[in-house]
Amino acid sequence: MYLEKLTLENYRNYLNEEIVFDKGINLLLGQNGQGKTNLLEAVYYLSCANTFRGGKKIEELINIEKDYFHLSAVLIKNRTFELEISANRQKKRQIKINNVPYKRGIDLLGYLKVVLFSPDDLKTVKGSPQERRRYLDLSLSQYDKSYGQVLQKYQKVLLQRNSLLKDKSLPLNESSLSIWDEQLVNYGSEIILKRLNYLKKIVPTARKIHAELSQNKERLNITYQSSLGKIGDVSLAEMKNLFFDTLIKKRKEEFFRTTSLFGPHRDDLIFYLNDLPLRIYGSQGQQRSFILALKMAEARIFCSDGDKPLMLLDDVLSELDDLRRKFLLDEIKNEQMQTIITAANMEFKEGNLPYNQAYEVSKGKIIKI
Ligand SMILES: Nc1ncnc2c1ncn2[C@@H]1O[C@H](COP(=O)(O)OP(=O)(O)OP(=O)(O)O)[C@@H](O)[C@H]1O
Ligand SMILES: [Mg+2]
16 A cells, blocks of 8 residues: 555645655655644544544644645555545534545544654653553554444443433432443453454564564563453453443442443553563663554554555654664665655755655645755
8 A cells, every 4th residue: 555645735834735655765854843744644634534643623733724624645555545534613524535425534444554653652651541542542443443443432332421420410320320331341342352452463573673672682561451450361251241240349439430430441551671661660762662663563563464554754763773763764665665754854865864755845835855
C-alpha cells in the first residue's frame, strides 16, 4: 500500500494544497510553525478519523477563517482507493470511501495504515494510564478493525451504565444495572482478550529490536494490569465469568463511587526494562529507545501480517543518536516502507539522510525542492 496523493482544503493553516508522494522516503523541511505536523496530522486523520494531538475538537482542525475542511487521500493498494473526510462548524463530519458515504469514523479503519513517531510519544511512558490505553487502542484498531468496532460498542455501553449509576432520580437496584452488565461484560471481555493477544505478538518483537538497540544489555517487557485482577491464559468464557463475578462482588463499591470501576477502560500497561518499571527508573534516553522499539515492532507486525504501513516521523530523527537513527532508517529501507519525515533542521538536505523526494513547507504551502 502507498499514499499517492493528499489534498487539503481549509485544514489548519492549509487552504488549498495538493501533494504527490514518492513511494519511498519523503522529506518535509520547514521552519517552526509552518505546517509540517499539521500535514502529518491530516494523513493520520485519514487513517483513523482521530487526531494524535491531545484535544478532540473537530473545530480546531478547520482553518480559523473558514467554515469547513475537506481532506482526501488517494491510496494505491491492489486497486486505487480514495478516502475523504470533511467537517463543518456544526460538527457534522462526513466520510467517503470511493465516493460512497459512511457514518462512522471506524469505517475508515484498515485502508490507510500508519505508524507515527512523534516527540509526544514519551507521554505513553510518562503519562497517565489513559495515555497508554489510548496508544494501545489506536495501534490495535489499525491492526484489527474489529477491535475498533467492539471498542466503540463498549464505550457506548459504558456511558449509559455510568449515567445510570450517577442518576439520583432513579432508585438504583440490581435489575436496572444488570441490563448493562451483560453488554459491558461481553464487549469488555473481547477487548481484554484482543489486547492480550496483541501484546503476545508485539512484546517478543519489540524485545528483539530493543536487545539490538541496547547491545543486549537491557530486557524489555510489558505486562497488562487489569482492574479485574490477575488474568492468566483464559478463554473468552472464563474471561466473561471473571468479569461478571467482579461486578457482582463489587456492586456496593460502584454504587458508592457512582461510576463503572471495572473493565478495560480502567486497565493499564506496565513497561519494564530489566524488570524495573520504566516510568519510575528509566532515563529519558531509555524511555525513548523503549518507544522506538515498540513502534518498530508495530511496523514489523503490520508488514508481516498484511499491509506495509506508512511511516510518519515527526521531528524525531534529530532526537535520536547515530546508532538509533541508522537502525530506524535501515529498517525502513529493508522493509521498503513508504515514509514521511519532517525536520526543521535544514542540514538533512545536505546528504546525511537518504530520501527520494523533498519538499519545503512554508506558511501552509508545499513546494517541491
Ligand atoms: N485551525 C487553524 N487555522 C489556522 N491556522 C492554524 C490552525 N491550527 C493551527 N494553525 C497554525 O499552524 C501552525 C503550526 O503548524 P505545525 O504544528 O504543523 O508547525 P510545524 O511546521 O510542525 O512546526 P514545528 O517545527 O515547530 O513543529 C501554527 O502557526 C498555527 O497557528
Ligand atoms: Mg511540528
